[in-house]
Amino acid sequence: MVMMPPDPATHKVTPLGVVRRVSTSASQAADDARYWAEQMACVAARRDMDGFMRIYDHFGPRLQRYLLGLNVPAAQAEELVQEAMLRLWRRADLFDPARASLSTWLFRVARNLYIDSMRGEPRWLPIQEGLDWLDHEHAEEGGSSAESFTDHAGLSQAIDALPAAQARLIRMSYFEAKSHSEIAQELGMPLGSVKSTLRRAFAKLQLGLGRTP
Amino acid sequence: MKPHHHLDTATLIGYSAGALPTAFAVVVSAHLSICRTCREQLRDADLIGGQLMKQQEGAPLSASTRDSLLARLRATETAPARMPTTAHPAHDPDLLPAALHPYFGDRYSTLRWRMIGPGVHHIRAHDVADSHLMLLRTAPGRSVPMHSHGGNELTMILQGSYDDSLGHFAPGDVADLDVDVEHQPITAPGVPCICLAATDAPLRFSGWLARTLQPLFKL
Numbered sequence: 001m002v003m004m005p006p007d008p009a010t011h012k013v014t015p016l017g018v019v020r021r022v023s024t025s026a027s028q029a030a031d032d033a034r035y036w037a038e039q040m041a042c043v044a045a046r047r048d049m050d051g052f053m054r055i056y057d058h059f060g061p062r063l064q065r066y067l068l069g070l071n072v073p074a075a076q077a078e079e080l081v082q083e084a085m086l087r088l089w090r091r092a093d094l095f096d097p098a099r100a101s102l103s104t105w106l107f108r109v110a111r112n113l114y115i116d117s118m119r120g121e122p123r124w125l126p127i128q129e130g131l132d133w134l135d136h137e138h139a140e141e142g143g144s145s146a147e148s149f150t151d152h153a154g155l156s157q158a159i160d161a162l163p164a165a166q167a168r169l170i171r172m173s174y175f176e177a178k179s180h181s182e183i184a185q186e187l188g189m190p191l192g193s194v195k196s197t198l199r200r201a202f203a204k205l206q207l208g209l210g211r212t213p
Numbered sequence: 214m215k216p217h218h219h220l221d222t223a224t225l226i227g228y229s230a231g232a233l234p235t236a237f238a239v240v241v242s243a244h245l246s247i248c249r250t251c252r253e254q255l256r257d258a259d260l261i262g263g264q265l266m267k268q269q270e271g272a273p274l275s276a277s278t279r280d281s282l283l284a285r286l287r288a289t290e291t292a293p294a295r296m297p298t299t300a301h302p303a304h305d306p307d308l309l310p311a312a313l314h315p316y317f318g319d320r321y322s323t324l325r326w327r328m329i330g331p332g333v334h335h336i337r338a339h340d341v342a343d344s345h346l347m348l349l350r351t352a353p354g355r356s357v358p359m360h361s362h363g364g365n366e367l368t369m370i371l372q373g374s375y376d377d378s379l380g381h382f383a384p385g386d387v388a389d390l391d392v393d394v395e396h397q398p399i400t401a402p403g404v405p406c407i408c409l410a411a412t413d414a415p416l417r418f419s420g421w422l423a424r425t426l427q428p429l430f431k432l
Contacts, residue, residue, distance in 0.1 A: 049283075052286065053283070056282060060274050060279075061272055061273060062271045063266070064271065064272040064273075065270065066269065068272055078278045082278060082282050085282055086282070086286070089289060090289060101260070104259050104262070106266070108259050108262075110266075111229070111231045115231050121235055121238070122340070123311075127311055128242075134246070134252065135252055155260065155264050156264060159268070173226055173230045174226075174230045174261070174265050174266075175265070175269075179234055180223060180232075181364075191365070191391075194223075195221065195223040198223040199221070199223050202225075203222075205257070205261050
């Protein structure tokens with residue numbers, strides 16, 4: 001009755017599950033995004049628990065790392081990882097790989113749960129859900145610029161190519177959830193320079209995504 | 214409502230990263246609810262966050278978490294997702310943006326304004342710990358007392374409009390200003406201008422009020 005979860009160390013279906021510390025090839029990043037979109041499609045279509053746990057084995061530890069970086073205590077972070085994964089399970093039918101990659105989707109849910117539980121902002125989750133729906137409908141009208149797997153390839157290359165100072169500020173923003181003022185204080189930089197550096201970095205990453213300025 | 218003045222990308226990165234002080238996040242949510250351009254920018258910021266998260270080396274999760282997740286999956290009912298009521302607010306001109314309801318209530322008509330100077334009223338949100346959020350109503354044809362003096366400020370126009378050296382700001386527009394931008398908005402004639410403002414520098418009220426009133430009395 002119980003399907004045995006695949007051993008994360010030996011199962012063969014995640015050829016791209018290895019950690020990439022150095023720059024990745026473009027096709028690899030695209031294949032990676034496509035692979036996880038396919039896994040998710042199986043989960044949506046068949047409630048495939050094995051596929052779902054493969055997603056957990058790959059992304060769960062990464063979400064945990066992300067939340068620990070935001071200073072969430074380990075036990076609470078594991079709770080939030082579980083909660084994020086449960087939301088993915090419940091909302092599998094809503095997941096549309098043309099709109100968001102699995103990593104983006106999970107990042108957003110984990111961030112929203114973090115804000116909801118750690119910052120205690122009232123009604124943060126329903127407000128975010130409302131915003132999501134605005135674009136969900138928009139996408140169904142066919143007016144949205146669909147995210148393609150090749151986007152990820154370009155983005156991953158653009159991240160690797162960021163100058164050190166820009167990469168540092170992007171990381172401090174995303175992984176330590178530091179406000180611009182806090183970053184400015186910590187690095188002894190004027191607030192205006194923090195913002196303009198982030199702006200330049202964002203423009204480069206958007207170019208990597210194929211957006212025209 | 215199609216805004217002409219948008220959020221700074223640095224602000225959107227902060228929002229995507231969960232790094233904005235609460236008052237600023239509230240203003241951003243309110244603007245996002247009416248601005249597709251900024252929502253698309255935010256999507257890119259979230260994509261970047263997702264990619265960075267994915268590239269990181271994972272941190273170990275306990276075996277019990279995995280087991281308990283499996284148990285919860287089996288116990289979870291799945292039903293087709295439904296659109297939440299917040300997605301489609303009624304087109305009622307008296308309704309405040311949904312993001313403001315926890316702080317100011319639902320309706321303009323029930324706001325309890327406090328006068329802080331001739332032609333100027335405000336309401337402060339009290340449940341914001343790390344920053345300052347307020348509504349500010351300025352009579353037509355007056356200067357808007359809206360300066361955090363040295364900190365960040367983010368303003369969204371809700372009703373009425375104003376003009377300053379940066380242009381004309383109408384409902385839905387945001388003024389996402391760098392610290393060093395000097396501006397002196399003057400409200401347009403006709404209707405009062407209602408703004409939502411987030412600041413991070415603590416406003417010393419008496420000093421701020423004094424600075425506010427000075428130019429107003431000269432009008």
